[in-house]
Structure formats: C-alpha cells, structure tokens
Amino acid sequence: MVSKEEQNSLSSFQFEARLTQASLIKKILEAIKDLVTDANFDCSPEGLSLQAMDSSHVSLVSMVLHAQGFEMFRCQRAVSLGINLASLTKILKCAGNDDSITLRADEKGDKAEFVFESQSQDRLSEFELKLMDIDSEHLGIPDTKYSAIVEMPSSEYRRICSDLGVMGDTVRISVSKESVKFQVDGDIGKGSVCLHPSSVVDKPTEVVKISLEEPVDMIFSIRYLNYFAKAAPLSDTVTLSLSKDFPLQIEFKFGEQMGYLRYYLAPKID
C-alpha cells in the first residue's frame, strides 16, 4: 500500500484514466463529432463528462462516463480539456478497438496524452494532443418529469430516422398508450411508421416500451434525429423522453454504472 503523498508523487499528472476498450471512446466520438466541432472534456473526481451545443444552439450533447466505469481513474483536481473533435478522431483512428486506452493531462493543461496498448501488451503507442481554450456556455438542464417515455431498439430508431429522412425535413412524433407514431409530410408525399409496445418479452433488447403520463404530439427536425442515430452502436436500446413544449431527450446508456450519452433537441413550433 502506498500512502497518498507517494501516490501523488508517482505521477505528475493532474488527471489519469484508463479504459480497457478503446472502442467505447471511438464510438462516442463518432456519435458527436458531426454535431460539435470543439468541446471541453471536464474531468472531475466523479468522472469524465462533456456538454456541448451544436453551432445553431438547437441541440445539445451531454456525455457522462462515471469514474467507477474506468479500469483506473485518478483526478486530483477538476480539469477541463478543450479538444478539437476532428483532431481527436484522427488520433483515435490509431487505436485498435480492443486496445486499452489511457488518457492523461498534466498541471498546465495545454496538452493531453493518449496511450494505446494492445491486448497482448506487445504494442504500445503514445500520442499527444494540443489542447484549445474553448469558450463555451454551459446549460443547466432542469430535472424534468417527462409526459411520455419510449424505449425502443437503437437499430429501430436509426432505421426510422433514415427511412423518413428521405421524405421530408420534419417528423411529427405522437405518443399514446397504444403506440408511438413517426409521421413525415414532404414534397413528394408522406409516410409514417407506427410502433406498438411489445407483448412478448423474448429478447430484452428488442422491446418497445411506452410509459405515459399524458399523450404528446410534437414536431422535430429529422436532420438532428439522424445525427443522434450515429450513437446507435453504443447501446442496444434508446430512450426517447418527451414533454409538450420542451426539448426531446434521447438517451443511450453505456451499460450499468458506466455512463450515458444524452441528446436534447429543441422542438419546432407550429
């Protein structure tokens, strides 16, 4: 057992964390890089988090990775790492999906280090990324009791968005006790997809569940819903939470205890 002081002296890094699978970070990045160009990764003793809006301030990404989800997580003082996501993507391309990934940042906060280690531990690659000073606004998201919560397979969500996206720009989402309906009305015609809650629960990942306080009927931009669909590989299921005249929340959970990726999208007003 090493004492706390000794532990601190072992490394000069303010922040150090290791994940066993680089694929998680890679997928997270794929899911947000089209929406946001630069973002602050906030490291605190609780974990790693990110909040960013797209440039038009219509949608928001909120990502949380809990400290206990990491193989190793050390953070003495909260630091914010301003990262250009396109640059980070380039670096993460160099990591294999099964590599372990270690992220470090030192006191100065002007660069972040990435270490990728192959499973057999015979290959070690190290990269350094210059950080940026990002002036971003942090939004306070109120705790909300949503009127309608729909859980469905991520693949189904992705399919609906891409199918309806060819028909028009906006989709009307209506949730009732019996079903959730996605409708689009475009120049060439119109279409709709209706899902009913599953009666038989064979595979928990293919279930459609609706919990309803009151029916909702709202309009959203399909373009953004399609951006969010990029997160489908992160989770088998997705949860859509809606309330009248309130932003839609779409959540992808990374498994128990690990964390989540949430998107918020401002509605269209008729």
Added chain:
Amino acid sequence: MGIKGLTKLLGDYAPSCVQQQELKNYFGRKIAIDASMNIYQFLSAVRAGADNLRNEAGEVTSHLSGLFYRTTRLMELGIMPCYVFDGKPPELKSGELSKRIEARRQAEASAALAKEEGDVEAYEKFNRRVNKVSPEVIEQSKRLLRLMGIPILEAPEEAEAQCASLCKENLVYATASEDMDSLTFGSSKVIRQLWVGATSTAEKKGIHPLEFSLEKALLELNFSYEQFIDLCILCGCDYLDSIRGIGPYKAFNLIRKHGNLEGALEEIKEKHDVPDHFPYDKARELFLKPKVHSPSSVVLEWSPPDEQGIIQMLVHESNFNEDNIRKALKRLAHSKHASSQGRLENFFSIKPKEQQDPSTDKKRKAPVFSPKRNKRR
C-alpha cells in the same frame, strides 16, 4: 464611414466580443437591416466591371435584383429581416456629407475625362464611385419590400440609430450593418457581412457574418457605455472632423487614462491640433439620444408575399426572367417552416461561468480575425 479603426481595436483589445457565425444559425431571428447602405452596395460593388442591370427604359435595376434575391435567401433560412431607411441626416453630418458629395463630383468629372480619353479601366473605376442612391431607387426598393411582405421603417434621422433602438428594446435580435457606429448608437448586437453573406457563392468563399456584442466589448475594454462613445468620437466618427495624429489605439489609451473625452482632449491639445469647430458634446448627445421612433410605436409584421405584384414589378416592368423569379417565389413561400425551429436557450438556462483562476488560464485566446481559426498553441 462609421468609426475609424474600431473593428481592429476591438479585435485586439476585446477579441471575445467578435464572433464568426454561420448565416443559417440566425434562423428565427428578427434582424434590423440598415437599408440605404446595402442598396448603395448593389449599385456600386455588386456590378463592378459590368454596367448596372437596366430595364428597357434604361433605368438601373440592379438594386431590385440584389434586394429580391438576398432577401429571399435570408427568408429561406428562416431569418426575419426588417429594413430601416435613413431619414433626414442630422445637422452635424453635413460636413461629412458635403465631403462625400465633393468626392462624387470629382469622380464624375474624372469619369467623363477618362471616357473622353478612351481609358476604359479608369472610366470604370471612377464611374463606380458616381452611383448615388437616388430617391427613385429608394422608392422602388420600398415598393418591392412591401410586395414581399417585409416590414420597412423610415428613421427620423440615422437608420443605424433607429436599428439600435429596436435592438435595445429586444424588438430585433441584432442590427445588420457594415457601419460600426451601430455599436456606438447602442445596438446590443451588430452583425457585419450578413448581407454579403446572403448569396450562394459567399459561403463557398468563406464569407461569414461577424457578430459584435456591445456588452462583451464594454466588459473587455473595461469601459462604461459613455466612455465607449467618447472613444468612438475620438477615433473619428461621421459627425466630427477627426484629429490628426490620433488613431484608434491612441484614442483608446487616452480614454483609459483620463476616463472621459474632456480629460483626453486636454492632453491632446498640447501636442495635436484639435479642429476649432469640435462640438464633441453635440456628437455625444447624438449618440446617446438620437432622434428615433419610439420602439413602442413600432410594429414589425411579416406578411405573405404578393406574388402577382412581384411578377408585375420585376418581370413586366423591369424585364427580369420570369422563371427565375417564380422559382425564388417558391422558395420564399417555403420560408415559413424554417423559422419555426426552437432554440435550447429558450428552455434551458445558461449557467453563470465559474470564475477562472487567472494563474491556471495559460491557454491563449485565439485571434479572431485570422481566416482559419488556429486556436492551438
């Protein structure tokens, strides 16, 4: 025009007050556009090289073309423009105006001379300066805008001042003008290059709107609004002759040192010639309390376009291509959908920034005006 060197000064001393924006991000925003200047641009820069577009009777119509297509483009993106026209110029401006008239007269003379000598290049160069926004041009523009269902407003005096008052009362999100005195008049937000950006080619060329925030500028300069006005007057505005030898940087240091224009002038007098006629208090008064319509009396309403009327005016009277106009009208009709998208700020509140420990803030701020924002160290 405007405030001399203010843009550069802000870029250096208050970099966070300038932000490059995407035109499309202004969807749903109401924006007051300083009309006279933009129309002037059409008559000069837009048609540089070629003659202005003319109808059969030989009257210039390029302002109509520009106004129509750019307004359509803005509307299509869901932006709600309102045009503000200049009224009677304030008395103080007569000096500046007579200079402009003199410049135009000279240009006319030079153009005529160049034409006589057959020097095409010189002719074009001078001829471009001759264009003047005539009352007819303004009337036609207003007629077109009315047909398009766009609100227009005639300022009692300066259009920028009227825009600023709309902006202060939150009737519009920002003032769109190239003239930096919009900021001096107190517009909370001024957008430059909105108008030039409203073309299909502008975005490809990387011309993006620049958004200036008065609040951030004052915060970073550590000036009160009154001090900012003093700074602008000292830099050189449209209403007073500028003082030789005093540029924006000297002006900034002087106001910072003395806190106001009076003190600064005392120091300047020792080394520089202050014009005999320098009624700075009047200029200050003009910026602080310009003649404007009270915002409460202003109603901004966007109505559906009168398609028949537009066809009549542009196709039958001005010889525009009917197909093109009809295509644009279709886009205009679609524009209603674009402005319905909500913004997250309307639902979630922005958290106040935590005070940063200056010692840890070692990362340098990016220069705002470099075309590629190279923010990395």
